[in-house]
Amino acid sequence: MLRYHPLDEQGAITYALKFTDLFPENAQLICRKVGDGNLNLVFQLTDKRSGKSIIMKQARPFARAIGESWPLTLDRARIESQALINHDRICPGLVPKVYHYDRVLALTIMEDLSNHLIMRKGLAARKRYPHFASHIGTFLARTLFMTSDIALPAQTKKKRTVQFMNPEMCKISEDLIFTYPYFDSGENQFNPLIADTVEEIWMNNQLKLEVAKLKDGFLTHAQALIHGDLHTGSIMVTEEDTKVIDPEFTFYGPMGFDIGAVIGNLLLSFASHEGHTPDLGERMNYQEYLLTMIEQIWTCFEKEFRQLWEKEAKERMAVIPGYVDHYLLQVLEDASGYAGCKMIRRIIGLAHVWDLESISDPKLRANGEKLALSVGQKLVLERRQVKEIYDITSRVRQLVELG
Amino acid sequence: MLRYHPLDEQGAITYALKFTDLFPENAQLICRKVGDGNLNLVFQLTDKRSGKSIIMKQARPFARAIGESWPLTLDRARIESQALINHDRICPGLVPKVYHYDRVLALTIMEDLSNHLIMRKGLAARKRYPHFASHIGTFLARTLFMTSDIALPAQTKKKRTVQFMNPEMCKISEDLIFTYPYFDSGENQFNPLIADTVEEIWMNNQLKLEVAKLKDGFLTHAQALIHGDLHTGSIMVTEEDTKVIDPEFTFYGPMGFDIGAVIGNLLLSFASHEGHTPDLGERMNYQEYLLTMIEQIWTCFEKEFRQLWEKEAKERMAVIPGYVDHYLLQVLEDASGYAGCKMIRRIIGLAHVWDLESISDPKLRANGEKLALSVGQKLVLERRQVKEIYDITSRVRQLVELG
Numbered sequence: 160m161l162r163y164h165p166l167d168e169q170g171a172i173t174y175a176l177k178f179t180d181l182f183p184e185n186a187q188l189i190c191r192k193v194g195d196g197n198l199n200l201v202f203q204l205t206d207k208r209s210g211k212s213i214i215m216k217q218a219r220p221f222a223r224a225i226g227e228s229w230p231l232t233l234d235r236a237r238i239e240s241q242a243l244i245n246h247d248r249i250c251p252g253l254v255p256k257v258y259h260y261d262r263v264l265a266l267t268i269m270e271d272l273s274n275h276l277i278m279r280k281g282l283a284a285r286k287r288y289p290h291f292a293s294h295i296g297t298f299l300a301r302t303l304f305m306t307s308d309i310a311l312p313a314q315t316k317k318k319r320t321v322q323f324m325n326p327e328m329c330k331i332s333e334d335l336i337f338t339y340p341y342f343d344s345g346e347n348q349f350n351p352l353i354a355d356t357v358e359e360i361w362m363n364n365q366l367k368l369e370v371a372k373l374k375d376g377f378l379t380h381a382q383a384l385i386h387g388d389l390h391t392g393s394i395m396v397t398e399e400d401t402k403v404i405d406p407e408f409t410f411y412g413p414m415g416f417d418i419g420a421v422i423g424n425l426l427l428s429f430a431s432h433e434g435h436t437p438d439l440g441e442r443m444n445y446q447e448y449l450l451t452m453i454e455q456i457w458t459c460f461e462k463e464f465r466q467l468w469e470k471e472a473k474e475r476m477a478v479i480p481g482y483v484d485h486y487l488l489q490v491l492e493d494a495s496g497y498a499g500c501k502m503i504r505r506i507i508g509l510a511h512v513w514d515l516e517s518i519s520d521p522k523l524r525a526n527g528e529k530l531a532l533s534v535g536q537k538l539v540l541e542r543r544q545v546k547e548i549y550d551i552t553s554r555v556r557q558l559v560e561l562g
Numbered sequence: 563m564l565r566y567h568p569l570d571e572q573g574a575i576t577y578a579l580k581f582t583d584l585f586p587e588n589a590q591l592i593c594r595k596v597g598d599g600n601l602n603l604v605f606q607l608t609d610k611r612s613g614k615s616i617i618m619k620q621a622r623p624f625a626r627a628i629g630e631s632w633p634l635t636l637d638r639a640r641i642e643s644q645a646l647i648n649h650d651r652i653c654p655g656l657v658p659k660v661y662h663y664d665r666v667l668a669l670t671i672m673e674d675l676s677n678h679l680i681m682r683k684g685l686a687a688r689k690r691y692p693h694f695a696s697h698i699g700t701f702l703a704r705t706l707f708m709t710s711d712i713a714l715p716a717q718t719k720k721k722r723t724v725q726f727m728n729p730e731m732c733k734i735s736e737d738l739i740f741t742y743p744y745f746d747s748g749e750n751q752f753n754p755l756i757a758d759t760v761e762e763i764w765m766n767n768q769l770k771l772e773v774a775k776l777k778d779g780f781l782t783h784a785q786a787l788i789h790g791d792l793h794t795g796s797i798m799v800t801e802e803d804t805k806v807i808d809p810e811f812t813f814y815g816p817m818g819f820d821i822g823a824v825i826g827n828l829l830l831s832f833a834s835h836e837g838h839t840p841d842l843g844e845r846m847n848y849q850e851y852l853l854t855m856i857e858q859i860w861t862c863f864e865k866e867f868r869q870l871w872e873k874e875a876k877e878r879m880a881v882i883p884g885y886v887d888h889y890l891l892q893v894l895e896d897a898s899g900y901a902g903c904k905m906i907r908r909i910i911g912l913a914h915v916w917d918l919e920s921i922s923d924p925k926l927r928a929n930g931e932k933l934a935l936s937v938g939q940k941l942v943l944e945r946r947q948v949k950e951i952y953d954i955t956s957r958v959r960q961l962v963e964l965g
Contacts, residue, residue, distance in 0.1 A: 308778065308781040313732065313733055314729040314730070314733055317727055317729040318729070320723075320727070321724050321727055324720055324723070324724055326717040326721070329716065329720070330716055333716055338878050338879065341879075364882060364883050364884070367879070367882045368882050368883070368888065371880075371882050371885050372885075374879055375711070375889075378716060379783055380782055380783060380784075381783075381784050475741050476770070476773070476774035476777055477774075479767060479770045479771050479774050480767050480771070481767070481771050482771055482774050485775065486778075
């Protein structure tokens with residue numbers, strides 16, 4: 160039996176030929192290493208004869224960030240492959256197909272999405288994705304509703320909670336999203352030009368109290384099987400197609416965390432456009448497009464979620480008038496709060512986003528970062544006043560006009 | 563290796579001598595069967611020579627209620643024994659000592675509490691328990707706080723959540739507490755004299771919506787390792803001592819569920835005293851004693867919980883000003899709601915309480931049942947207005963004065 164060892168290009172080719180029937184015997188495979196290998200090794204294998212290609216993703220037993228390295232469970236590869244299979248069943252076509260999983264090597268072989276672009280980059284280039292709001296709204300509604308206690312027998316849901324218990328990956332989120340950014344921790348890093356704003360956040364007890372409540376929800380609210388890391392770097396797009404990838408952080412948590420991740424990352428893109436789009440008219444035009452996209456995502460999500468509630472609910476209390484309205488309002492409030500947390504951590508914390516990092520002028524970048532921090536704080540602090548999606552987007556419009 | 567089989571008296575004696583060293587070889591054991599055996603077989607073994615006694619509790623692979631019988635996991639015996647050991651570590655002296663656990667036989671051998679009285683019966687006899695509020699307040703504060711994300715590293719807490727995942731026992735609560743009583747289900751049973759009031763409840767969408775929210779909290783809010791069935795039949799008392807028994811329903815759930823169980827059951831006793839205490843002065847006197855007890859329980863709980871938060875919190879966000887106040891307010895709101903649910907289910911649902919069932923005159927019993935339903939509904943519907951424990955007790959006082 161094979162023991163765990165990191166694959167190299169040749170090893171990847173040998174594995175694919177020996178342990179899978181994905182390619183014919185006479186295949187002429189070429190292998191290309193993709194990505195930075197900080198958490199995972201990713202290889203693209205292509206058969207030169209047929210043109211068929213696949214992705215092999217192998218988890219590494221540690222994570223690396225800025226020189227530091229810490230051990231990290233290989234079990235996340237199991238969780239990721241099982242989550243992808245689960246999502247593909249619930250939302251066919253919206254995640255890459257899984258072809259093969261190897262527990263010992265922590266290896267998943269899946270559909271190649273090389274003709275797709277990481278969404279974050281497309282947004283920086285002001286690309287438009289006419290089907291994205293509907294796709295991601297559907298993905299959110301179906302994956303969240305169908306794994307919840309409203310749709311599943313409570314005993315099945317409890318088994319899933321155990322299957323997807325993901326303590327080590329959750330700990331990364333608990334620390335990096337909800338803790339370090341709110342203290343003067345060595346793990347933080349930020350643009351020195353925004354130091355004053357960051358220090359104000361560290362002193363803002365009201366904000367920190369609201370973040371503590373949101374963290375508590377992340378720790379205790381086992382509402383649905385969430386993706387857990389649904390930023391625009393975990394979404395690959397073409398004009399026609401959307402694929403959600405990398406559910407390594409999957410666990411049973413609050414629905415609003417996933418929706419907030421999408422909203423927060425679209426708003427991080429929003430905040431970055433002063434750096435990417437010098438022309439004011441063009442910039443405002445695209446920023447307005449992003450806000451409309453957020454509105455459409457929630458609208459699609461809500462519509463589909465209500466249909467599922469109507470048709471698929473197994474929970475007997477679901478028929479009670481007003482229950483779905485209350486439920487969605489709580490999800491929206493959470494989404495606002497988590498969107499805010501996601502924005503703040505990407506400015507102050509350890510892991511930043513390419514949208515802003517790719518702005519080379521520190522002053523221009525600081526403008527975007529300050530805007531992101533203003534929006535993020537507002538979404539956390541005022542989330543209980545958010546009664547519809549426009550209460551989020553109008554707050555952003557207002558902040559920009561005031562700025 | 564032994565296979566599971568139900569013990570009888572002789573089998574219990576043989577087991578104790580053969581598989582434990584609880585008694586000397588020359589012990590003269592006598593065995594007495596205790597309880598109704600609906601869910602568990604319970605034996606008391608006494609050594610006539612030394613007077614030493616123990617309790618042997620064996621789970622049966624089914625539950626029986628009113629003739630019906632359904633299969634029930636033996637794993638609950640593991641959960642119960644592990645919970646008792648955990649509680650004894652956290653709250654020494656407040657639970658029976660576990661001496662021995664046998665997985666195959668689903669058998670727990672523990673401290674004999676025959677000199678203690680089931681609290682429910684003591685309350686019907688208007689006994690007073692000067693240390694009870696402090697004991698149970700400590701039990702609640704310590705077991706709930708010390709198993710929460712505030713006290714435990716998040717990864718440890720997640721492991722405990724899996725260890726104590728208890729789907730089958732939870733399902734009983736989900737159905738019998740939060741579902742059947744709110745529909746005209748065959749599982750319900752109630753005094754025909756209160757049929758009008760019960761039908762009003764079935765039509766009360768506002769109440770049912772609030773119960774749906776509380777049920778959702780029971781299903782999704784993995785806040786602390788709760789007892790899960792902390793009524794006054796799970797508490798054994800003497801004037802000096804308090805022991806919490808039978809944690810078969812233990813799982814990670816909302817703290818307020820345990821506190822609400824205690825409050826709700828004291829209020830069920832309150833509502834039963836027209837049937838037990840004909841003398842008005844005496845009755846009002848004891849009822850006031852019960853309300854004061856509820857106030858003292860919360861006060862003790864809160865004091866101890868705040869001290870633990872101050873001294874034992876591992877969660878870094880715990881230091882944020884106002885967090886503990888907010889946290890406790892949520893727990894109190896939940897406690898009010900769950901107290902109400904617990905009261906209502908004991909009047910309308912399948913399983914009733916001896917406090918009221920022992921009133922033979924149906925009219926007199928109906929008076930108590932209606933009072934319990936009024937109090938229960940108020941505690942559910944007005945829980946968000948509950949800002950301190952007196953907001954609960956004053957509502958009860960008010961209802962009685964109006965009645």
